[in-house]
Amino acid sequence: MIEVQELRKRYRRxxxxxxxxxxxDKGRITCLIGMNxxxxxxxLKAIMGxxxxxxxxxxxxxxxxxPAVMEKIAFIPDRLMMPGGMRVREALAWMQxxxxxxxxxxxxxxxxxxxxxxxxxxxQLSRGTEAKLNLVLGLSRDTDYxxxxxxxxxxxxxxxxxxxxxxxxxxxxxxxxxxxxxEIAEMERLIDQAVFLDQGRVVRDFDCERMRxxxxxSVVDVMREVYRA
Amino acid sequence: MMHYxxxxxxxxxxxxxxxxxxxGLTLVLQLLAVWLTTNQRLSELRESNFVDSGAQFSHSKxxxxxxxxxxxxxxxxxxxxxxxxxxxxxxxIWYRDWLGRSSFIYRLLAxxxxxxxxxxxxxxxxxxxxxxxxGLQAASLPLQWWIFRAMVPQAWQAPSYLSDIIGQNKxxxxxxxxxxxxxxxxxxxxxxxxxxxxxxxIIERSYRGWGVLYAILYVLAxxxxxxxPLPLLGTNHNAMGLYPIEVVTIALTAALLVLASAIWLxxxxxxxxxxx
Amino acid sequence: xxNEEGWKDVAFNSRDPVYLQVVRLFMEKLVTGRLAAGQVIPxxxxxxxxxxxxxxxxxxxxxxxxxxxxxxxxxxxxxxVTEDAGVLRGIRxxxxxxxxxxxxxxxxxxxxxxxxxxELVRRKYxxxxxxxxxx
Numbered sequence: 001m002i003e004v005q006e007l008r009k010r011y012r013r014x015x016x017x018x019x020x021x022x023x024x025d026k027g028r029i030t031c032l033i034g035m036n037x038x039x040x041x042x043x044l045k046a047i048m049g050x051x052x053x054x055x056x057x058x059x060x061x062x063x064x065x066x067p068a069v070m071e072k073i074a075f076i077p078d079r080l081m082m083p084g085g086m087r088v089r090e091a092l093a094w095m096q097x098x099x100x101x102x103x104x105x106x107x108x109x110x111x112x113x114x115x116x117x118x119x120x121x122x123x124q125l126s127r128g129t130e131a132k133l134n135l136v137l138g139l140s141r142d143t144d145y146x147x148x149x150x151x152x153x154x155x156x157x158x159x160x161x162x163x164x165x166x167x168x169x170x171x172x173x174x175x176x177x178x179x180x181x182x183e184i185a186e187m188e189r190l191i192d193q194a195v196f197l198d199q200g201r202v203v204r205d206f207d208c209e210r211m212r213x214x215x216x217x218s219v220v221d222v223m224r225e226v227y228r229a
Numbered sequence: 230m231m232h233y234x235x236x237x238x239x240x241x242x243x244x245x246x247x248x249x250x251x252x253g254l255t256l257v258l259q260l261l262a263v264w265l266t267t268n269q270r271l272s273e274l275r276e277s278n279f280v281d282s283g284a285q286f287s288h289s290k291x292x293x294x295x296x297x298x299x300x301x302x303x304x305x306x307x308x309x310x311x312x313x314x315x316x317x318x319x320x321x322i323w324y325r326d327w328l329g330r331s332s333f334i335y336r337l338l339a340x341x342x343x344x345x346x347x348x349x350x351x352x353x354x355x356x357x358x359x360x361x362x363x364g365l366q367a368a369s370l371p372l373q374w375w376i377f378r379a380m381v382p383q384a385w386q387a388p389s390y391l392s393d394i395i396g397q398n399k400x401x402x403x404x405x406x407x408x409x410x411x412x413x414x415x416x417x418x419x420x421x422x423x424x425x426x427x428x429x430x431i432i433e434r435s436y437r438g439w440g441v442l443y444a445i446l447y448v449l450a451x452x453x454x455x456x457x458p459l460p461l462l463g464t465n466h467n468a469m470g471l472y473p474i475e476v477v478t479i480a481l482t483a484a485l486l487v488l489a490s491a492i493w494l495x496x497x498x499x500x501x502x503x504x505x
Numbered sequence: 506x507x508n509e510e511g512w513k514d515v516a517f518n519s520r521d522p523v524y525l526q527v528v529r530l531f532m533e534k535l536v537t538g539r540l541a542a543g544q545v546i547p548x549x550x551x552x553x554x555x556x557x558x559x560x561x562x563x564x565x566x567x568x569x570x571x572x573x574x575x576x577x578x579x580x581x582x583x584x585x586v587t588e589d590a591g592v593l594r595g596i597r598x599x600x601x602x603x604x605x606x607x608x609x610x611x612x613x614x615x616x617x618x619x620x621x622x623x624e625l626v627r628r629k630y631x632x633x634x635x636x637x638x639x640x
Binding site: 012045048049050051052067068069070071075077079080081082083084085094097098099100130 | 232235239243329330331332333334335336338339340341342343435438501502503504505
């Protein structure tokens with residue numbers, strides 16, 4: 001379980017995070033939903049220790065973030081974040097070098113599934129291909145948790161469909177997946193838990209199936225309620 | 230430890246073309262300088278020897294040290310260029326990881342290792358670059374000497390001594406001081422300077438906007454602390470009436486203080502405050 | 506059940522619980538004979554990727570179907586459609602009843618007497634049966 005409690009961060013005289021609390025359970029797909037600038041990405045970066053925060057606590061599987069904990073959690077940022085001069089093969093080798101729980105067989109499998117060319121230079125990849133490689137790098141590690149920042153933004157339709165397949169596969173099974181998106185419509189039947197962020201605050205946090213069962217509302221319906229107000 | 234070695238290797242790999250370019254340029258330009266100068270002096274010597282018709286040989290011989298002394302600019306140019314590139318790469322080795330929308334620093338800071346590893350790997354890589362070029366310089370001197378001996382007839386060669394050779398070029402003199410204590414001092418000051426700049430960069434990367442100002446102030450303060458006692462070194466007469474040993478102690482203490490605080494602050498900010 | 510046909514491109518709505526929609530999909534397939542009694546059904550994983558739903562949802566749907574005795578899973582063997590005729594009959598009845606409920610809810614708003622309504626239904630139903638012969 002990833003627990004975020006009362007996370008606060010100020011940046012340029014604005015409360016980017018204003019007491020954010022939620023949990024993302026193992027074996028479930030949790031989605032942080034919000035407009036641009038709502039603080040979704042900042043939450044993921046704070047969990048990974050990539051941005052400082054003023055106060056609050058973060059626990060990953062019960063432990064505070066530490067180098068050892070970083071082996072248990074994979075972050076798939078909104079861009080590939082690898083040097084453009086590297087080749088696809090070299091990027092995989094780099095990950096394998098640095099992560100003990102790298103799964104080479106899975107990496108090969110995913111490479112084949114997404115039809116990535118190991119000899120291609122990263123700088124020359126299209127956005128869609130870049131996003132696929134990004135997933136390969138993140139999902140080829142045997143981690144308990146996977147964080148994904150806007151896995152669908154700026155990507156062509158065919159790539160989106162392939163990426164969506166990841167969420168219906170064993171790749172996310174038994175792991176805790178926490179992702180962010182600002183376009184929930186195409187994701188809404190894939191996620192278990194929805195957490196709505198607005199101006200640095202959690203405004204709704206619910207189980208999607210229970211919401212449908214109890215109130216007959218889709219995630220998009222709730223989204224309209226939240227942002228119309 | 231494994232992360233450290235792999236990161237050092239990666240940093241070397243990323244800089245390999247620049248390093249090879251600098252090494253090649255140094256090798257070629259210096260050999261060319263020695264060859265050209267030797268050629269020129271040789272023809273002059275031929276003329277004068279012909280005019281003097283072999284009267285006073287002793288004034289008409291060529292030595293390698295003399296050749297080096299006469300190559301100053303062309304010989305020093307690749308060294309100065311290498312220094313410039315390496316100095317620019319001190320901030321470059323950090324900032325390149327933030328460059329672009331797809332910045333590598335995300336991956337580096339998320340690695341399952343202590344962040345200090347990243348810091349030390351970057352310092353190690355820079356030192357490796359410096360000493361690789363220095364080693365090349367030291368190794369190319371005998372080669373240049375050999376070229377000289379091959380070009381100049383035995384009878385016209387005046388002897389040179391290794392210890393004199395380095396002294397002939399002003400830049401070499403600074404880079405490869407004969408006194409091991411000077412050598413240690415120069416390079417220790419160099420490392421200190423690099424670490425202060427590292428910390429300044431980390432301050433800027435942590436606080437951004439205002440961080441620029443903090444970083445500048447930080448560098449100024451460090452420079453003052455280290456530089457102020459220096460002119461007093463080696464003098465018996467100073468305004469405060471301090472003994473030389475006291476001045477040395479003060480200078481050393483100030484430098485060590487700056488060093489320790491640079492490392493402490495840099496690592497702390499890297500751990501807690503740095504931002505992608 | 507080795508082919509993927511009949512599972513791909515199922516359109517789910519996003520206001521009803523997805524796992525219940527999956528259960529309903531199975532019920533419809535059973536009633537229309539596209540799934541036979543005792544037939545092996547896809548694994549949870551396979552179903553999740555075929556229907557493009559989250560594996561947890563597939564798991565929940567299977568659990569629900571096991572509880573309703575639509576499917577049976579023995580040990581590590583793959584799940585199968587039940588062979589219990591009573592259950593299969595029950596599904597048919599349940600589906601028809603559900604359809605009737607929906608229909609009544611829709612026409613209630615218009616407010617038509619039941620007799621007229623039944624007459625209309627009978628006529629339409631016969632028309633369809635007749636028309637269906639062309640297919």
